[in-house]
Amino acid sequence: MNKKNLSERDICTKFITPAIQKAGWDIKRQVREEVSFTDGRIIVQGRMHTRGKGKRADYILYYKPEIPIAIIEAKDNKKPVGDGMPQALEYSEILQLPFVFTSNGDSFVFHDKTGTGNKLEEEISLDSFPSPADLWQRYLTFKGIDDPYAQEIVEQEYYFDLGGKTPRYYQLNAVNRTVEAIARGQERILLVMATGTGKTFTAFNIVWRLWKINAKKRILFLADRNALLTQTKNGDFAPFGNEIMHIIRHRKIDKSYQIYFALYQGLTGVEEWKNAYKEFSPDFFDLIIVDECHRGSAAEASAWREVLEYFSSATQIGLTATPKETKDVSNMTYFGEPVYKYSLKQGIEDGFLAPYKVIRVTTNIDEGWRPPRGLVDRYGNYVADRIYNLVDYDRKLAIDERTQVVAERITKWLKATDRFAKTIVFCVDIDHANRMRMALINENADLVAKHPQYVVKITGDDEIGKQELDNFVDVEERFPVIATTSKMLTTGIDTKMVKLIVLDANIASMTEFKQIIGRGTRLREKEGKVYFSIMDFKKATNMFADPEFDGEPVIIYDPQDGDSIIPPDEEEIEDIHYNDILIDETPPDPNKYYVSGIPVSIIHERVQYYGADGRLITESLKDYTKTNIKKEFASLDSFIQRWNESDKKAELISELADQGILLEALKEEVGKEMDDFDLVCHVAFDQPALTRKERAENVRKRNYFGKYSEKAREVLDGLLTKYEDDGITSIESGAVLKLKPISDLGSPVELVRAFGKKDDFEKAIRELEQEIYNNIA
Incomplete structure (x- = not known):
């Protein structure tokens, strides 16, 4: 051999x-x-x-x-x-x-x-x-695990459900690094995992392994809303069985369970729960999981002090998509450096998270607008004479025409793509969300007349809107389609099917920006969601260029002697607690002006795509394609050689797609009738281009079919017509003989026999391709 x-x-x-x-x-x-x-x-x-x-x-x-x-x-x-x-x-x-x-x-x-x-x-x-x-x-030596019991912990196997989901590689990394850290005696652990990557599923596998080996017998899972507690208990944690799990909802505590779920103490607004944790002894819990530990408001910081420090003897694991790292707040100071990080960029690169494209919209008043002298708003207030800009709109100054222009542009996008694409419109405050809802209802009057819940406002003050929240996030529910909001949907809401995120709010916090973007990152391929779009009216997407967006978190808060290890928070917005959901809703400014009759129009739009390096591509598809093709092929000759050597042109086109070169998208911009080969040569190497029809006619003029039988000529002419209509890859398909107009000539077996054997037919296909491109040698 x-x-x-x-x-x-x-x-x-x-x-x-x-x-x-x-x-x-x-x-x-x-x-x-x-x-x-x-x-x-x-x-x-x-x-x-x-x-x-x-x-x-x-x-x-x-x-x-x-x-x-x-x-x-x-x-x-x-x-x-x-x-x-x-x-x-x-x-x-x-x-x-x-x-x-x-x-x-x-x-x-x-x-x-x-x-x-x-x-x-x-x-x-x-x-x-x-x-x-x-x-x-x-x-084990490499990991510093030398104790026999620590080795037992590390060797404890995962939960296996035949037919169920298995952990992805990054979830394995997160679980294994956490279990190893605990086996070494580490008591404070931080996991940073992007929104949509399965933090609770990861938490379940950590808890399962530690619980099965009796390393941790009593566990507390802290979250920020009741719905998430129920979802976690009945979902990812279900294998433990209800007999040992319990959700704490009031002060009366049953201590017979082993796994408990509870809200952050400072987030409930329910008097019975306040200080309920003191019903447990300080050493009751062995392990505490803190979900969304980037939380940092004053009330939450208080909850951290009162709950986590009370149970200080327990091992504590913080889970977050957005580590809170500012001049005032650092959760790494409390939990330590992350034992594992899995970023949004990595999730998109791996294909587990949805990429995004950005539509940046500029209006004629973005750079500033000054009111005419003596202008009075609709309520009789004189509008202060100064220059107003993007920061002021809808916070200090509401311009009806601007709201209308935003609503029109959102609706135009939906009509051009999918009018039932789930959409979140982030507004400045509750008042702005209400006015935007009204404008969107008027723009979509045809659908609202049939479906009253097509557009809703979901904010803390809106009972009807809040009742629609579950329907909005439900993958199976079609309505509501558009939700206007202020802060309520920024975090903690699993909006799997959101395809459009509209930014018409002033977003100064990187943490908030990351959380908002996270509303769209979940993939639902079976339901047709493979990417999402961000429509930006406030230049908020400038934050994508900030290294902090997907960079390495660094510790900034450095407690001195006597300082709390849990840092203070930089937030100044008062937290409102409503039905156990954190709603950082900003109340309307009493000094806001409401004006109309101002000419507002869109003067510029720019579409940006998520590039292979994680950066937004701002050039046109034509320029982007030219740049990337020249990275792959140094010259026209090298491309022609590769094209001619490719037995299957579809494979070469697929390789180009792997590099982000989508020829079908390019045809939308350059010319739909152009051949793939001509498209590349024209765009990348400035060559004159032929349409598919012109190439097909050139073949017919050369009487190339003359050497074949009448039936074979009919087949080849049919293949040439197929090429004219759909391109070169269509005639390479094994199923092409089953498609019209060729299938009208006979069965696939009959058509192949017109050439002799199958090898003869395949040879004829290759010769036809050579004839199509015989002027490019």
């Missing part, structure tokens, strides 16, 4: 897997092959989208199920044994695996990040692959 003739998969089957098995690895429980650990980034341009390639490891080795410790990258035998090391190391960083191997079937190259071996990297024979016990002992 000549190894050089074997495929990569054959090398795995015949050499790598036997070597692993011989070293003592259980192939069924400890070894997984071809593990796809990301879904591939969703790339959006125009109204088009596609997925990039996901990341896939050839082998991942687990000491226990869901406790991965090593990765193996395989290559065929034509390549050197260490050829796959760069990719393996990249994947090991993402998966946080300390042991990295590559192999081409001759031997292994072993890269040991733990420093517990003799060398950082060395070549070892197939017979020298380390055993599970060997690698696990090195792993």
Whole structure:
């Protein structure tokens, strides 16, 4: 047997897997092959989208199920044994695996990040692959886990529900890093995970492993609203069973349960609950999970002092999507550096979170408006003579025409895309939310007449609107479609189907901005939500360019002797507590002016797309495509060569899509009838372009079909017509013979026989492609 003739998969089957098995690895429980650990980034341009390639490891080795410790990258035998090391190391960083191997079937190259071996990297024979016990002992030493009981904690397995969901790689990382930290004796732990990445599912797996091993017997889960407590208890935590779980709703405490769920003490507004935690002894709980621990208002800080410090002997885990890091507030001072971080940028890159595009809208009064002398508003108040700008609109000065222009633009977007796309309009205050609701109702009068709940206001003062909150977030409910709000929907609301977020509020807080963006990041591919749009009227999306948006959090608050370890808060807005939901609703300004008759119009719009590097692309699709194609192909000749060498043009077009080059979106801007090849040459290399119809006519003029039988000529002419209509990839499809107009000529078997054998038909297809492009050599 000549190894050089074997495929990569054959090398795995015949050499790598036997070597692993011989070293003592259980192939069924400890070894997984071809593990796809990301879904591939969703790339959006125009109204088009596609997925990039996901990341896939050839082998991942687990000491226990869901406790991965090593990765193996395989290559065929034509390549050197260490050829796959760069990719393996990249994947090991993402998966946080300390042991990295590559192999081409001759031997292994072993890269040991733990420093517990003799060398950082060395070549070892197939017979020298380390055993599970060997690698696990090195792993424990690397993690600083030397106590036998600590080792038992780390080795405790996950909860497995056959047919249920399994943790994603970043959730495994979060759970394993947390359990390891607790096994080492760490008492304060912070996990930073972007909105929509499954923090409560992660929390469940942490609690399950610690509870099963009896490391933590009594657990308290703190959240900020009753609905979330019920959702958590009956959802992710359901495997524990109701017999041992209890939601604390009043001061009368039943101490017979093991897992408790409760609201932050300072967020309920329910007198019976205040200080109810003192019904427990200070050492009652072993573990406290603090959900959304970025909270930092004065009342919440009080809750932290009173609850967390009261149960100071318990291990405490903070979960947040947005670490609170300002000149006044730092939750890392309390919990410590995060043991694991998974950002919005990484979630989008992996394809687990929805990317976004931004529509920035500028009106003629954005830079400032000065009232005419002696202007009186509708209530008889003289409007103060000064220059008003974006910060003032709807906070100090309400201009009817501006509200109308915003409502018109939102409605125009919905009509052009999907009038039933869930939409949140963030307003300055309750008054602004009410006026925006009215304007949107008038703009969408046709649908509101049929469906009165098409547009609603969801704010703390609106009983009817609040009753619609559950319907708005329910994936199965169509109405309401548009919700105007102030602060109520900024956080804590699981708005899975929101496709449009409108920013018409002054957003000064990065934490608030992150939370607002998080309302749209959840993916619902089956329901048709793969990205969301942000329409910005207040230049709030400038925050995307701030390094703090998706950067590394840093500790800023540094308590001195005598200071509280829980820092004060910078918020100045009074918190209103309403039905256990935090509503930082800003009351209307009594000195606000209300004016009309002001000419307001949109003077500029700019659409920005989420780029591969996590930055917003502000150039046109044409410019963006040109830049990216020239990164892939240095010259026109190199592109032509690659095009001609591609057996399947669809594969090359797919590779371009992976780089963010969506030709279908580009056709919307440049020309729908242009051939894909001509489109690239024209946009990237300034070449004159032919339409598909022109290329097809050139083929017909050359009488290329003359050498075929009459039936074969009919088939080829049908294929050429298909190319004219739908492009080159349509005739490469195996199902093309089943599509009209070709299917009218006969069954697929009959049509193939017109050329002879199947190979003859496929050869004819290749020749037809060559004829289509025969002037590009």
